[in-house]
Amino acid sequence: MIRHLRILAVAAFAATPLHAEIDIRPVTSEAGFTAWLVEERSIPFVAIEVIFPGGAVLDADNWLGATSLMTELLSEGAGDLDAQGFAAAIEATAGSVRFDAGRDSVSLRIRALSENRDEVMALARLALTEPRFDEAALERVRAQTIASLERDARNPNTIAARAFNELAFEGHPYARPTDGTPESVAALSRDDILAAHQAALTRDRVLVGAAGDISAEELAALMDALLGDLPEATVPLPDYAEFTAPGGITVIEHPGPQSVIAFGHAGIRRDDPDFMAAFVMNEIFGGGRFGTRLMREMRTVRGLTYGIGTSVATAQHGDSFQGRVSTDNARAGEMVTLLRAEWDWLANGGITEADLDRVQTYLTGAYPLRFDGNASIAGILASMQFQGFDIDYVNVRNDLVRAVTIEDIHRVAERMIDPESLHFVIVGQPQGLEDLGF
Amino acid sequence: MVTRIHPRAVLAALALWLGLALFASQQLAAAEPAAAGSTPREFTLENGLQVVVIEDRRAPVVTQMLWYRVGAADEPPGLSGIAHYLEHLMFKATDNMEQGEFSAVVEANGGRDNAFTSWDYTGYFQRVAADRLELMMEMEADRMANLRIDLSDWLPERDVILEERSQVLESRPERVFGEQMRATLFQNHPYGIPIIGWRHEMEILDEAAATAFYRAHYAPNNAILIVAGYADAEEVRAMAERHFGPIPANPEAGPVARPTEPPHHAERRLIMRDPRVAQPFVNRVHLAPVRRAGDQAEAAAFSMLGALLGGSSQTSVLERRLTHEKGVALSAWAGHNGNARDHGTFSLGVTPAPGISLEEAEAALDAVLAEFIENGVDAEQFERVRMQVRAAAIYELDDASARARSIGADLAIGLTLEDSLGWLGALLEVTPDEVIAAARALDRRASVTGWLKGEEG
Known part of the structure; x- marks a missing residue:
């Protein structure tokens, strides 16, 4: 099925804001673990999301990819169960226990029917605290991971993202590939995996969100059983990463009809007073949906691309303001020229009061639509904690969006947006770059 | 996250049955x-x-x-x-x-x-x-x-x-x-x-x-x-x-007759080379039954076959035998797509482990399929798949938009609301013998087998 992307024009109707009506309760267990809970009893299952801050940034330079490979192996056998046995036991409950490693965290997503929740939780605890890391599983998953990394090495989107990170965060863990390289993964030993397990999953770096058919008391007991045996954190989190890429163009030759262009410059910190203004500015300019300035200029008017997006990429240990677009090789130079002109437009007060009104109506109206099921609510609850929000953020978030003024937008644009600092990583066989003055 | 790309989607609309179909049983709905x-x-x-x-x-x-x-x-x-x-x-x-x-x-x-x-x-x-x-x-x-x-x-x-x-x-x-x-x-x-x-x-x-x-x-x-x-x-x-009421009907509009497939007499084979391919794989796609209004039993048997052969990356038959036990595959897959008006597909394939050729991988795939037909369905695995079908009915209730998509897609291909709501029941009625019969019915003459390779090798 083919997703359709579209455009923004004049908004004809004003929306009255809809209250989210989400009742989030803080839960604290005997052992001192905390969670945010939305109790929802109409469907007999619970969704739980656990985030362990840290992730691949904890990898030492000489074992890149260890956290990622370790995380893959958590569901490959634990306690008395080998890989097949563990998977069969989960399948028999019709629950799910999924681990994922990212750059800044490892996450655990659990879904369990009320009728056999205890069995699912026992299996999750086993995977978390008693993984076997059997030699056979290690070698099989290592081979799969290397194959995946070799595929990534020929994927223009991955090539562009990696090259951009290398330039943007030189000397920082953010410059490294989250999943390692074929060479680094080939060199990892079982001891490296055990060390990564001790480093990444700890009782003092853990956040929990839950939604569905469960009480606060049940959740508290469940957390103590699941997390109580984990060790304390020993590996420090990295320092803040300064943005290091200078303005310019980096071309990486790659076969294919299109050029993938990753572009950006320094961003803004989450605790900056102008963060919300920057977020709203980006929603108007290029943020993740169809009615943005960049989609209109590059797609609707000129037919240059199927899609373009920018984001205020504010993360735990470093920030950027960056975007991605694909276009025909023959039109790559034109795209770069237009993007610099759009940056100019944004930096020099291009956004109008009407643009701001429209996006505020959209953002405040769309916010409650996110809370639409146990699985999505559990994910939002954990991620809000990870990003450092207060528990009542859900109730004030729309007020914060509405409080942003056009002066705020212009101030943050002037401060943050700089066409001269833009770095473009272009992967493909781009044409028309010769006369761009770089 | 490492994404292990299993080329399950080599046919654009190929969807594993657990993803696309609706599992809302009336019994369950009544209890909610x-x-x-x-x-x-x-x-x-x-x-x-x-x-x-x-x-x-x-x-x-x-x-x-x-x-x-x-x-x-x-x-x-x-x-x-x-x-x-x-x-x-x-x-x-x-x-x-x-x-x-x-x-x-x-x-x-x-x-x-x-x-x-x-x-x-x-x-x-x-x-x-x-x-x-x-x-x-x-x-x-x-x-x-x-x-x-x-x-x-x-x-x-x-x-x-x-x-x-x-x-x-x-x-x-x-x-x-x-x-x-x-x-x-x-x-x-x-x-x-x-x-x-x-x-x-x-x-x-x-x-x-x-x-x-x-x-x-x-x-x-x-x-x-x-x-x-x-x-x-x-x-x-x-x-x-x-x-919508004031818009007149168009008597000319409506599902139009389409060209249909004649009997297939010759197995087809493809080799495609592309320098951008890092991991070669072999995939085979057969014509297979679709869900028909008032008669979903045949399609249900193929869907259960797909789930048993390829529904789990650990315990399904192809992954267990080829990836875990024989070590000849990095991944293996199978799945039925019967959600279409005219013709369904059943596909299965393998990404070989390093050092294993596409020819060897394909031979191993054929051997495991023959062994499955010979040995029959593992009773415990069959029960686990049935448990997951039942649970899917509960999980899908969490997402009203997903229910709208499933029911809409079913009606759009000519099924009734009753068929759509009855699909779970149809899956649960499938017997192990019917699964094996479906596996036997996979006809190589109505299939295409493709090798995707890099430039070397």
């Missing part, structure tokens, strides 16, 4: 409180518009979906891609709304909207706060009857769909390979033509072709309206009568 999981209500307007309402009052949010029973398999010869191109143009102007106003209004109301095209249907949807439903319906009805295609819109939009083809298809050798596989599997039916279209034909699509396709197929009697979420069936009926 009204807040979620209610039994859908169905009625038809005088002009033929079929309407289904799925009530779920947990959150004040509603999804409207309008499905047209027309897709890429209904395109005139030489105009491949016109159904999808029209889908893009439906977001432009109407006689009553300016270019782009549709989505602007959805956004101004805090909603999101999108659309999709398949071989059998084209769908449009919006997700909004519950009190905006009538506005969405008014606009959706407007563009059913009053689309206006201007030169300043359709010309750049044709470049957009060409860029879309470059980005989502031609930049990915696995997708190009899938397109070639499909074009080879279907000898006569238009399922062999890509939804997005062949590039050389897309380049000549224009306003006249889009308008003709729109007039021929977009009408209330060729559409299904699904409303899911915080809504009342009687209110939806009144709203639909107000906005």
Whole structure:
């Protein structure tokens, strides 16, 4: 099925804001673990999301990819169960226990029917605290991971993202590939995996969100059983990463009809007073949906691309303001020229009061639509904690969006947006770059 | 996260049964409180518009979906891609709304909207706060009857769909390979033509072709309206009568006869080479039964076969034998797609482990399939799959939009609401013997086997 992307024009109707009506309760267990809970009893299952801050940034330079490979192996056998046995036991409950490693965290997503929740939780605890890391599983998953990394090495989107990170965060863990390289993964030993397990999953770096058919008391007991045996954190989190890429163009030759262009410059910190203004500015300019300035200029008017997006990429240990677009090789130079002109437009007060009104109506109206099921609510609850929000953020978030003024937008644009600092990583066989003055 | 790409989607619409089908059993729905999981209500307007309402009052949010029973398999010869191109143009102007106003209004109301095209249907949807439903319906009805295609819109939009083809298809050798596989599997039916279209034909699509396709197929009697979420069936009926009711039926519109497949007599084999391929793999696709109105048993057996052979990356037969025990595969897959009007597919394949050739991998795959037929279904595995089918019914109640998609897709391919709700039951009625019979029925003469390789090797 083919997703359709579209455009923004004049908004004809004003929306009255809809209250989210989400009742989030803080839960604290005997052992001192905390969670945010939305109790929802109409469907007999619970969704739980656990985030362990840290992730691949904890990898030492000489074992890149260890956290990622370790995380893959958590569901490959634990306690008395080998890989097949563990998977069969989960399948028999019709629950799910999924681990994922990212750059800044490892996450655990659990879904369990009320009728056999205890069995699912026992299996999750086993995977978390008693993984076997059997030699056979290690070698099989290592081979799969290397194959995946070799595929990534020929994927223009991955090539562009990696090259951009290398330039943007030189000397920082953010410059490294989250999943390692074929060479680094080939060199990892079982001891490296055990060390990564001790480093990444700890009782003092853990956040929990839950939604569905469960009480606060049940959740508290469940957390103590699941997390109580984990060790304390020993590996420090990295320092803040300064943005290091200078303005310019980096071309990486790659076969294919299109050029993938990753572009950006320094961003803004989450605790900056102008963060919300920057977020709203980006929603108007290029943020993740169809009615943005960049989609209109590059797609609707000129037919240059199927899609373009920018984001205020504010993360735990470093920030950027960056975007991605694909276009025909023959039109790559034109795209770069237009993007610099759009940056100019944004930096020099291009956004109008009407643009701001429209996006505020959209953002405040769309916010409650996110809370639409146990699985999505559990994910939002954990991620809000990870990003450092207060528990009542859900109730004030729309007020914060509405409080942003056009002066705020212009101030943050002037401060943050700089066409001269833009770095473009272009992967493909781009044409028309010769006369761009770089 | 490491994404281990299992090329399960080498045929664009190939979907594993656990993902696409609806598992809402009546027994379960009856046991649930009204807040979620209610039994859908169905009625038809005088002009033929079929309407289904799925009530779920947990959150004040509603999804409207309008499905047209027309897709890429209904395109005139030489105009491949016109159904999808029209889908893009439906977001432009109407006689009553300016270019782009549709989505602007959805956004101004805090909603999101999108659309999709398949071989059998084209769908449009919006997700909004519950009190905006009538506005969405008014606009959706407007563009059913009053689309206006201007030169300043359709010309750049044709470049957009060409860029879309470059980005989502031609930049990915696995997708190009899938397109070639499909074009080879279907000898006569238009399922062999890509939804997005062949590039050389897309380049000549224009306003006249889009308008003709729109007039021929977009009408209330060729559409299904699904409303899911915080809504009342009687209110939806009144709203639909107000906005869609005045649009006259088009007696010419409706599912049209398509070319169908003749008997296949020759197994086909493909080899594609592309320097961008890092991991070679072998994939085989057979013609297979579809779910038919009032008769889903045969398709259900193939779906259970797909789940047993390839439904789990650890315990399914192909992964267990080829990846875990023999160590000849990095991954192995199988799956049935019976969600189509005319012909289904069953596919299976292997990405070989390092040092194993495609020839060896294919031989190992054939051997495991023969062994499965010989040994029969493992009783414990069969029970686990059945447990997951039952649980899927509960999990799907958590997502009203997903229920709308499943039911809409089922009705759009000619199934009834009863069939849609009965699919779970059909899966649970399948016996191990029927699974083995389905495996035996996989006919190599009605299949294509493809090897995707890099330049070396």
